[in-house]
Amino acid sequence: MSALPPDAATLLSQNKDWASKFQEDHPGFLPESADGQRPRTLWLGCSDSRVPESVITAAFPGDIFVHRNIGNQASPNDDSFQSVLEFTMSDPNSPVAASFRVEHIVIVGHIGCGAVEAGLDLAQWDTDLPDKSEFPLIRWILPIIKLAKEVGTSISLDDLIKENIRRQVDIVAKSTLVQRNWEITKEEQETPVTIHGWLYHLGTGLLEPICEVARPDEK
Numbered sequence: 001m002s003a004l005p006p007d008a009a010t011l012l013s014q015n016k017d018w019a020s021k022f023q024e025d026h027p028g029f030l031p032e033s034a035d036g037q038r039p040r041t042l043w044l045g046c047s048d049s050r051v052p053e054s055v056i057t058a059a060f061p062g063d064i065f066v067h068r069n070i071g072n073q074a075s076p077n078d079d080s081f082q083s084v085l086e087f088t089m090s091d092p093n094s095p096v097a098a099s100f101r102v103e104h105i106v107i108v109g110h111i112g113c114g115a116v117e118a119g120l121d122l123a124q125w126d127t128d129l130p131d132k133s134e135f136p137l138i139r140w141i142l143p144i145i146k147l148a149k150e151v152g153t154s155i156s157l158d159d160l161i162k163e164n165i166r167r168q169v170d171i172v173a174k175s176t177l178v179q180r181n182w183e184i185t186k187e188e189q190e191t192p193v194t195i196h197g198w199l200y201h202l203g204t205g206l207l208e209p210i211c212e213v214a215r216p217d218e219k
């Protein structure tokens with residue numbers, strides 16, 4: 001049996017230890033990072049505690065701009081994710097665009113995703129769920145339930161997790177913000193954003209590329 005995960009007080013004291021060790025190992029890094037950020041990657045991942053993006057990629061502070069939600073969904077109706085996208089695309093039409101423009105959006109699902117499992121279960125029960133359930137979580141995973149019905153509810157959980165990754169990559173690639181990024185970067189001869197779909201294997205700690213959408217050459 002492994003020990004219990006740390007509580008809030010323990011996390012605070014671990015942070016103290018981490019900060020002093022990090023300053024020792026990388027002198028000047030943190031004060032310099034306080035001056036601004038220029039991440040090249042936007043990460044859209046699941047909220048699951050077992051998929052901490054910076055830990056599993058050995059990333060440093062400033063490396064990854066992050067949005068995580070239940071089931072790593074890129075909902076066009078979710079102002080929270082859309083704001084993150086607008087900000088990190090440094091869209092010229094946005095009044096609050098960042099001073100950096102990410103070159104990669106990685107959308108990361110994972111084996112054993114509870115959100116996708118629940119979506120598949122609910123789809124299999126074939127209950128007609130109203131679009132306006134009283135439960136936010138049901139409303140939130142409704143697109144996953146619909147996806148399961150669309151691809152067929154006999155699909156395996158692992159395959160539906162992959163389908164969900166592909167679907168989110170597709171949604172982001174077709175979004176107005178990404179389409180405009182591709183136009184602008186072509187005009188300005190800058191690096192266009194590429195959207196990657198990855199699957200994280202909890203049991204091995206490895207990320208597996210599933211799909212990728214880059215700016216079409218003819219654009």
Ligand SMILES: [Zn+2]
Pocket residue numbers: 046047048070071072110112113114115116
């Ligand atoms: Zn998950």
